[in-house]
Amino acid sequence: MRIWRLQELGDPADQLRLVEEDAPSPGPGQVLIDVEAVGLAFPDVLQCRGMYQVKTGPGFTPGGECCGRVAQLGDGVEGLEVGQRVAFLGNGGLAEQVVHPAAGVFPVPDGVSAETAAAIPINYCTTLYALRDRARLQPGESVLITGAAGGTGTACIQLAKAMGATTIAIAGGSTKVELLKEIGADVVIDHQATPDWVDAVREASGGGVDVAYDPVGGDTFHQVRRCMGWDSRLLVIGFVAGIPEVKTNHALLKSYSIVGVHWGASLAKFPESLGEQMRTLLDMAAAGTVDPPLYPPYRFEDAATALQDLADRKTHGKVVTIVGS
Structure with a gap:
């Protein structure tokens, strides 16, 4: 072997x-x-x-x-x-x-x-846990996704859409932008063409997003926090670009929550949750509701x-x- x-x-x-x-x-x-x-x-x-x-x-x-x-x-x-x-x-x-x-x-x-x-397992289970259990995402809300052409980003687009949300996706380059349009993102912003994309996100969301899904971290995190709407939830998914320093006064002024998403640790506390998540997502894949690119x-x-x-x-x-x- x-x-x-x-x-x-x-x-x-x-x-x-x-x-x-x-x-x-x-x-x-x-x-x-x-x-x-x-x-x-x-x-x-x-x-x-x-x-x-x-x-x-x-x-x-x-x-x-x-x-x-x-x-x-x-x-x-x-x-x-x-x-x-x-x-x-x-x-x-x-x-x-x-x-x-x-x-x-x-x-x-x-x-x-x-x-x-x-x-499915890591990207989609992480994202289901993030959107459903940590963000309590509701139909009609807006979701900002950074690193949107990656595995977790594309999972977020599909699951957020399935939950009735509007998706605003950030990615770099024409190939990734076209991929995101193909899988149904409502708004796609090319950060290479628009490095300061905060105003574009605010316009698309009517002043600020309800939920942000950030697997990138680093300087991107600071652009994300400027996109947050009142009483919104900023999901900390990962740190591909490094771990950012958090200015908590900004969260206070706009009354948004910074929410950690440690799916792996959640399985240790709630081991039965993996089976529920996997069965849910495999059934969604069979129905065509999710289709990992x-x-x-x-x-x-x-x-x-x-x-x-x-x-x-x-x-x-x-x-x-x-x-x-």
Whole structure:
């Protein structure tokens, strides 16, 4: 069996190696899965570099979002069948076969491809948690999305639209702008053509947005806070451009909330929430309500390149690696 392993902390292109190892065997309560597709995200890059909240080291295997077919059932497993397509969440997915607890795999409805199922767990679950549970988004409200052409940004556009909101998307360059128009963003602003886009957002939202979804951070965060409307919610999703210093007097003056979104930590406190989120989103994918836009999928042999391209912001949409079929 082939599996990607980290040699030392550093950039994926430099430190990931594809190696041969013995295939794993499922223990009681586990299933062996033939992996078909793996979704990749920026936390995978941070973990390779040793910069994520959960520390890693040599031997680490990236790939936290997977879809595949059940190859073998461990003792005591019920409710699953060999050959059944399932999606699951957990590090170590960049391998041809993976053992996973049966309680943490979720059947994929007919008509949902392996690539689509692998694109859902992190981006869409994070965004569902952000919009529904943290922002309490209501129909008719406006949502500003930065980094909108990335995996979380496109997920936010689709879920916000499904919840009846108006979406204002920020991205850079004609390719990304066209992608966002294709997936249904109501307003798209090219930050390369309009570096100071705050006035454009205010105009589009009638003075200020109700919710902002910011996975970028850095200087972008300070433009976002100038776009906030009265009694609005600024969702802190991530820090691709760095961790900003927050001026709390501005939040006081406009009476908006700065809301942290740590989806991973929420699963530790409410472990049953993952199953509810995954079932909801897989059903939405089967119905066509959500349809993750995929960057052209990478071969399994090119997974290190895929992660490096993601790190270098050469991709858009969701990055997926095809392992098998």
